[in-house]
Amino acid sequence: MVMFTFHGLFYVIAWAREDCLLTKILEWENNDIANLAGVISLMVGFLMWITALYPVRNKSFELFFYIHQLYPIFLIFMALHTSDNFFGIAAGGIFLFMLDRFLRFWQSRKTVDIISATYLPCGTIKFIISKSKNLHYNTLSFVFLKVNEISWLQWHPFSVSSSPRNGESHFSLLIKVCGGWTMKITASIEGPYGHAISYHLMYENLVLVAGGIGISPFLAILSDILHHIKQKKACVSTNVLIIWATKRSNEIALLSTIDLGSLSPTSLCNELNLEIIIHVTGESEPPLEEGEIASKSSAFVYKNGTPIIGSRCDISSLIGHKKWSGLYVILTTIGFVLLESLVNTFYIKPLIIPLGWYSGLIFLTSMAMSVVIFGGIIVGLWHFHARKYSTAHKEDDGLSLCYDNNVELKDGCQEKLANFMTIQYGSRPNFKDILAVVSKCWGYVDVGVPVCGPPSLGSSVAKECRSLNMQRQGHHPIFHYHSHSFEF
Numbered sequence: 001m002v003m004f005t006f007h008g009l010f011y012v013i014a015w016a017r018e019d020c021l022l023t024k025i026l027e028w029e030n031n032d033i034a035n036l037a038g039v040i041s042l043m044v045g046f047l048m049w050i051t052a053l054y055p056v057r058n059k060s061f062e063l064f065f066y067i068h069q070l071y072p073i074f075l076i077f078m079a080l081h082t083s084d085n086f087f088g089i090a091a092g093g094i095f096l097f098m099l100d101r102f103l104r105f106w107q108s109r110k111t112v113d114i115i116s117a118t119y120l121p122c123g124t125i126k127f128i129i130s131k132s133k134n135l136h137y138n139t140l141s142f143v144f145l146k147v148n149e150i151s152w153l154q155w156h157p158f159s160v161s162s163s164p165r166n167g168e169s170h171f172s173l174l175i176k177v178c179g180g181w182t183m184k185i186t187a188s189i190e191g192p193y194g195h196a197i198s199y200h201l202m203y204e205n206l207v208l209v210a211g212g213i214g215i216s217p218f219l220a221i222l223s224d225i226l227h228h229i230k231q232k233k234a235c236v237s238t239n240v241l242i243i244w245a246t247k248r249s250n251e252i253a254l255l256s257t258i259d260l261g262s263l264s265p266t267s268l269c270n271e272l273n274l275e276i277i278i279h280v281t282g283e284s285e286p287p288l289e290e291g292e293i294a295s296k297s298s299a300f301v302y303k304n305g306t307p308i309i310g311s312r313c314d315i316s317s318l319i320g321h322k323k324w325s326g327l328y329v330i331l332t333t334i335g336f337v338l339l340e341s342l343v344n345t346f347y348i349k350p351l352i353i354p355l356g357w358y359s360g361l362i363f364l365t366s367m368a369m370s371v372v373i374f375g376g377i378i379v380g381l382w383h384f385h386a387r388k389y390s391t392a393h394k395e396d397d398g399l400s401l402c403y404d405n406n407v408e409l410k411d412g413c414q415e416k417l418a419n420f421m422t423i424q425y426g427s428r429p430n431f432k433d434i435l436a437v438v439s440k441c442w443g444y445v446d447v448g449v450p451v452c453g454p455p456s457l458g459s460s461v462a463k464e465c466r467s468l469n470m471q472r473q474g475h476h477p478i479f480h481y482h483s484h485s486f487e488f
Contacts, residue, residue, distance in 0.1 A: 001049040008042040034357040038081035044074045065154065079360035087360050091367065098371045099332060106379050108146065108188045118257070124176045124213065126161070126257050129189070131171055137164055139200065139224045140217050140450075140484060141192035143173070159217040159452070159484075160192060161257060163224035165231075174216045174254060199482065200224075203448035205239040207438060207479075209431075209461050211453025215244050215254055217484055218452065222274075223258055229271045239273045239442060243429050245457070247282035252423070276421045277429070284426035324385075328378040335374030339366045431464045439468060439476045447477045452484040 015024040027035040047067050050056060057064040075094060079087045118126040137160060144155040162172040171192075200206060200221050208218040225237050246252070255276075343362055438447065449465055451458045465479040472478065 001045060004042060005046060005049075008038065028357070033083070034080050037077040037357060041074055041077035041081055044070050044077070048074065076361075076364065079364040080357040081360070083357060083360040087363060091363070095333075095336065095367050095371075098367060099329060099375065102371050102375055103328070103379065104190050106383075108144075108190045110188070112189045124174055124251070124254060127173045127175060128170050129173065130169060135192075137171065137192035139163055139220045142217075143192050144190040146188045146190075155190065159220070161216040161219045161223075163220055163227050165224060165227040172257070174213065174219070174257065176213045200237065200448060200450065203446055203480070204237060205442055205445050205447045205477070206237050206241070207435070207447055207449045208240065208242045209429075209449065209451040209453070209457065210242070210244045211457045212246055212251070213254075214452035214454075214457075214484075215242075215246075216452070218242060218450070219254065219258055221450075225272065226258065237272075240275070241434075241438065242274075242276045243279075243431075243434060244276065245279045245281055245429055245453070247280070249280045249283055249287055249423070249425075252278060252280075252421075255421075274420045277434070278421060278423045279427055279429050280423060280425045281428055286423075286425060324378070324382045328375060328382070331378055332370055332375040336367055336370035339370050431461055432467075435464050435468055435479065439472070442477050444475050445477045447479050448482060449479050450482040450484050455485070458483050458485065 011024075012021065015021040024035055025039050028037070048070065051060070051064040051067045112129060139160075141160045142157050143160065144157055146155045158173045158175060160171050161174045162170075164171070206221070208221065210218050222240070222242070225240065340363070343366060348359075348362070449461060451461045462481050462483075465481045468476070469479055
């Protein structure tokens with residue numbers, strides 16, 4: 001965008017020196033470059049660029065988000081200004097963006113109801129969301145949520161806090177109630193997205209660093225490891241250190257969302273070297289009295305003791321199927337080439353259509369039509385196949401309507417994990433000392449260090465990992481830093 005800005009600025013300076021600035025800006029000739037289209041594209045792109053800078057984006061996210069919804073104007077007028085010759089340079093990326101947006105649009109049209117909610121004392125709600133059995137995701141996946149009552153445009157990312165092995169027909173999210181946006185229940189969902197493979201399974205040794213609600217994806221990792229242990233399956237990760245910095249001690253209740261089932265602390269110790277270090281930064285000492293669990297008199301539909309809210313509406317499975325995704329991309333690309341060839345053969349050449357801004361418009365229109373027509377056919381067949389699959393595998397839910405006057409927190413899991421926890425009040429984690437101890441104790445191994453939290457937390461951990469790797473000796477571990485963040 002810097003190059004585009006200087007490109008436009010130099011032309012403006014040259015036109016001003018020739019005393020024809022206004023005439024050149026408004027110039028729009030059929031056989032030549034459309035200057036006005038370039039000016040409009042440059043102005044919109046400049047606004048998008050300025051609002052994307054971190055200081056502006058951090059303080060005024062709403063402004064950043066809504067300004068970026070002007071991207072169709074930017075693309076259309078850029079195509080009109082550059083014609084198909086120059087627009088073709090960026091056409092590949094723009095075409096893939098169109099494919100993604102079209103697929104996400106159709107997936108997000110379906111409204112999904114949160115089917116179960118558990119209220120935790122820290123103001124965080126655990127939502128269980130129904131999904132199709134043919135919708136697959138990985139441990140570190142995330143989804144985008146949109147609440148139509150608040151905005152038709154705002155999509156907010158949330159980490160999936162459950163392991164894909166916890167159930168084929170549902171997954172869970174941990175959402176901290178920070179404002180009006182997270183107070184709603186009914187939402188549209190896009191995803192799940194994330195890594196093609198669960199990279200935590202690559203490491204026998206893990207150091208998971210979280211800040212606040214950033215513990216969510218690591219609860220999914222821990223649940224995945226515990227599931228392997230409960231099922232007597234081979235588990236790659238044998239040493240797991242969790243470092244969690246949180247402001248309030250009541251947020252420790254998030255650990256109760258992990259399903260240990262019948263797994264005892266003894267059997268857990270035999271299979272996994274687990275240590276959880278929690279730093280409560282906002283309190284200097286343990287609270288004298290524990291707060292009461294939030295409760296609410298509500299009528300819920302229950303399934304196996306789990307409250308069900310609203311109707312059961314699964315997430316669309318238009319994301320994550322490799323065969324259908326590949327067919328979608330291939331057929332749409334072939335359709336675009338076919339449309340462009342037909343337009344050139346039967347329209348532009350016979351009628352001797354002058355090239356210039358008009359050719360850019362035709363090129364962009366062919367891209368859009370190929371996505372809608374050919375991509376729409378694949379999406380329709382994909383959707384039909386998914387519905388047929390869901391109907392064939394649909395089971396009797398066995399739901400019964402009950403009335404509950406008090407939703408209580410089941411803290412058995414937290415009690416079991418207490419044997420592995422160390423809680424420090426009024427201090428922040430010293431990553432230099434912690435990683436130095438890990439370096440001495442674990443020896444020459446590969447250590448995965450995923451981090452989820454504020455940017456400052458990730459910077460501190462990355463700095464220490466880089467420092468230890470540069471100074472390491474032959475018997476010390478190699479730290480592999482991974483950032484798990486939704487920072488735009």
